[in-house]
Each structure stands twice: as C-alpha cells, then as structure tokens.
Amino acid sequence: GNSVTQMEGPVTLSEEAFLTINCTYTATGYPSLFWYVQYPGEGLQLLLKATKADDKGSNKGFEATYRKETTSFHLEKGSVQVSDSAVYFCALRAWGSTASKLTFGTGTRLQVTL
Amino acid sequence: SAVISQKPSRDICQRGTSLTIQCQVDSQVTMMFWYRQQPGQSLTLIATANQGSEATYESGFVIDKFPISRPNLTFSTLTVSNMSPEDSSIYLCSVVMDISQETQYFGPGTRLLVL
Numbered sequence: 001g002n003s004v005t006q007m008e009g010p011v012t013l014s015e016e017a018f019l020t021i022n023c024t025y026t027a028t029g030y031p032s033l034f035w036y037v038q039y040p041g042e043g044l045q046l047l048l049k050a051t052k053a054d055d056k057g058s059n060k061g062f063e064a065t066y067r068k069e070t071t072s073f074h075l076e077k078g079s080v081q082v083s084d085s086a087v088y089f090c091a092l093r094a095w096g097s098t099a100s101k102l103t104f105g106t107g108t109r110l111q112v113t114l
Numbered sequence: 115s116a117v118i119s120q121k122p123s124r125d126i127c128q129r130g131t132s133l134t135i136q137c138q139v140d141s142q143v144t145m146m147f148w149y150r151q152q153p154g155q156s157l158t159l160i161a162t163a164n165q166g167s168e169a170t171y172e173s174g175f176v177i178d179k180f181p182i183s184r185p186n187l188t189f190s191t192l193t194v195s196n197m198s199p200e201d202s203s204i205y206l207c208s209v210v211m212d213i214s215q216e217t218q219y220f221g222p223g224t225r226l227l228v229l
Contacts, residue, residue: 032216044220106156
C-alpha cells in the first residue's frame with residue numbers, strides 16, 4: 001500500500017538556520033506529493049506540491065523536489081523564521097484502486113527560536 | 115482555492131452525548147472528506163462524504179458511530195455519537211474541488227473535548 005515516512009521531530013533551530021525535513025514515500029503508480037503546514041491552533045494549509053518527477057514545488061521560501069529515483073520529497077528552507085514554527089506534514093495522493101485517498105506522514109514539529 | 119468553514123470551532127461535551135459538526139464550502143466541490151486528528155498525531159481519514167448516498171467509511175470507522183450527511187455539493191455534516199473521552203480530537207473537513215486539480219483543502223477544524 002501507500003505510505004509516507006517523515007523524520008521524527010521535534011526539530012529545533014535558531015532563526016536564520018537552514019531547514020531540511022526528510023520525507024520518503026512508497027506508492028504504486030505515480031503519486032502527487034504535498035507538504036502541508038499546521039500552525040498552532042489552526043487547521044492544515046497546503047504549503048506546496050509537485051505532481052510529477054523532477055517537479056519542484058515552492059512557496060514562502062520553502063522548496064521540495066519530487067525525486068522518483070530516491071522516492072523522496074524533502075522540504076527545505078534556506079533561512080527559517082520564528083513564524084515558521086509549526087507542524088509540517090508530508091502527504092501523497094496516488095489515484096487508482098484506492099481512489100482519491102490522501103496519505104499523510106506522522107508530521108514533524110519545527111520550533112524556531114531567536 | 116476553496117474557503118471552508120466549520121461549526122462549531124470547539125466544544126466540550128459530556129460522555130454519552132452526540133455532537134454534529136457542520137462543514138460549509140464557498141463553492142461546489144467534487145469530493146468531501148472527514149478526518150480525525152488525535153492529540154499530537156497525524157490525520158486519519160474517517161470517511162468520504164458522498165452526495166445523496168451513504169458515506170464511504172475507512173476501516174475502523176462505522177456509520178452508527180460517525181453518521182455523515184452530504185445533501186449537496188457545498189455542505190456536509192459529521193456526527194460523533196455516544197461520545198467517550200477517546201473521541202477527544204480535532205475533526206477536519208476537507209475537499210477536493212475538481213479531480214483534475216488534485217489539491218486537497220482543509221477546514222480550520224473542530225476541537226472536541228469529551229469529559
């Protein structure tokens with residue numbers, strides 16, 4: 001079946017540090033990949049997505065590249081801010097026998113300090 | 115994109131009672147889902163809400179416990195029945211506007227605490 005594996009958190013960084021949150025996946029077919037962010041006390045917001053191999057999704061300074069050869073979709077940001085403190089979820093959607101299910105990773109909590 | 119609202123935003127309920135959560139979308143959408151997020155955990159899909167027919171439930175979730183309605187393309191309700199403290203979670207409505215777009219949007223969630 002489909003699955004998403006994320007690095008465990010929490011991740012604690014100083015402001016302006018470089019961020020990487022690892023995400024790997026297992027899926028049949030060719031999934032679309034997503035990063036969602038959940039700020040404290042809020043629902044999920046779509047951060048970025050990529051729908052085919054070698055696509056790069058980007059938004060708000062965050063980037064992730066769809067790597068089919070390594071089945072990965074790592075989230076990166078060159079310089080984090082305190083306001084980036086949130087929980088980040090990697091997810092995939094593989095259309096097919098399981099139809100439209102979105103499969104989530106366990107989430108990685110990021111804490112950015114001054 | 116879709117603007118999704120949920121009511122109530124939070125509630126504290128007594129054991130054995132039921133709560134109905136409403137989800138309203140500002141435009142017609144193809145698919146609507148209900149998720150549960152237990153404290154500190156990831157999201158678990160409860161069911162797909164089907165317009166005019168019974169919802170499609172995931173393994174571990176049953177209609178008697180989580181009845182769902184979807185009378186039209188912009189509205190759905192989830193009822194959490196005969197609640198116990200284990201039902202304390204965030205319940206999220208989610209939509210896909212169009213199959214071809216793939217992107218799935220989430221409502222702000224309903225925070226439920228069962229005493």
